[in-house]
Amino acid sequence: MKIVIFGSGLIGRCWALLFARAGNTVQLYDKEPAQLNGALDDIESKLKGLQSSGLLQGQAVADVLKRISTTTDLDGAITGADYLQECVPDIVDLKRNVFAQLDALVEKTGNSKIILASSTSVIPASTFTEPLKHRSRCLVAHPINPPHYIPVVEVVPAPWTSPEVTAETRRILDSIGQAPVVLNCEVEGFLVNRLQFALLMEGYRLVEAGVCSPADIDTTISKGLGLRWSFMGPFQTIDLNAPGGVDDYCKRYNPGVVRVCKDFGETKDPSPETVAAINAAMREEVPFEDLAKRREWRDNRLAALAVHKLQMDQLDKASKQ
Ligand SMILES: NC(=O)c1ccc[n+]([C@@H]2O[C@H](COP(=O)([O-])OP(=O)(O)OC[C@H]3O[C@@H](n4cnc5c(N)ncnc54)[C@H](O)[C@@H]3O)[C@@H](O)[C@H]2O)c1
Known part of the structure; x- marks a missing residue:
């Protein structure tokens, strides 16, 4: 699949590595070139962490990284893409503007089969997609940070999201090893x-x-x-x-x-x-000055737990065969 990640901050980088790890071609877009410059280095170091925990499915870091490119050409990125994951900050007006921009580009490129998913943690898609021509292609796919160690993703359709789009989003998230939970309707705070x-x-x-x-x-x-x-x-x-x-x-x-x-x-x-x-x-x-170290500790514990759960899931699967 051809994937576009719109916004290359904390969550956009994680999505990029998740899609690339599963073999997809990823284009990472951001309005800030400086963000894009830092993104690939950061993704490489996250991939090294996954590899050292045995969570890269036997792949070389360089091979996964090769599937990710950065771009400032959004038209080109959207042309022929299957799925776009929006990852800009949770500000309602910004989401409205970005989705209006994406809607216009879907129209311009004629790629009306693309899915436009938002990573928003709190804003229902109906708040920022209502007037759009291609609103049936829009929904929320909200991950938990860091999504490469916590697989659940909340999929929340707007009232006008096509059921096929919701089903396809679930399939795509499954295919990259995440654990989608699909809500039947929007609700404050999601699940x-x-x-x-x-x-x-x-x-x-x-x-x-x-x-x-x-x-x-x-x-x-x-x-x-x-x-x-x-x-x-x-x-x-x-x-x-x-x-x-x-x-x-x-x-x-x-x-x-x-x-x-x-x-x-x-x-x-x-x-x-x-x-x-x-x-x-x-x-x-935890003294205030040690909070960054403590976050690192949390991520290491999550990595160890992710490895343990993977091994136990494999044992469970084997015992059922
Ligand atoms: N940080 C978390 O723990 C977390 C967890 C789950 C979901 N989310 C959601 O993910 C989304 C992104 O959060 P984040 O923490 O990655 O934010 P971030 O601030 O780290 O990154 C946002 C990126 O968006 C870019 N951006 C801003 N406006 C843009 C525009 N108009 N066009 C293109 N790029 C633009 C910025 O340059 C930046 O690189 C939010 O909706 C947030 O709710 C965040």
């Missing part, structure tokens, strides 16, 4: 942030109420629930937590689930004191 924010809000409330410390919340996830969550979701969890599976769980435990959930407090900004308490706890654990 990832609705689930993530529900947990975060309850964490704020518990700390604010003095029930436990910020560190206790983090330990409960990192050394507790998160261990299971790294390979199974909440429904898969409850299916195993009652002798008769999910039905049995619901009969036995849902009254308790509902009772606890009714006890949840208000949804509101945590107080400045609560934010200060969380900040103090975080800075005690």
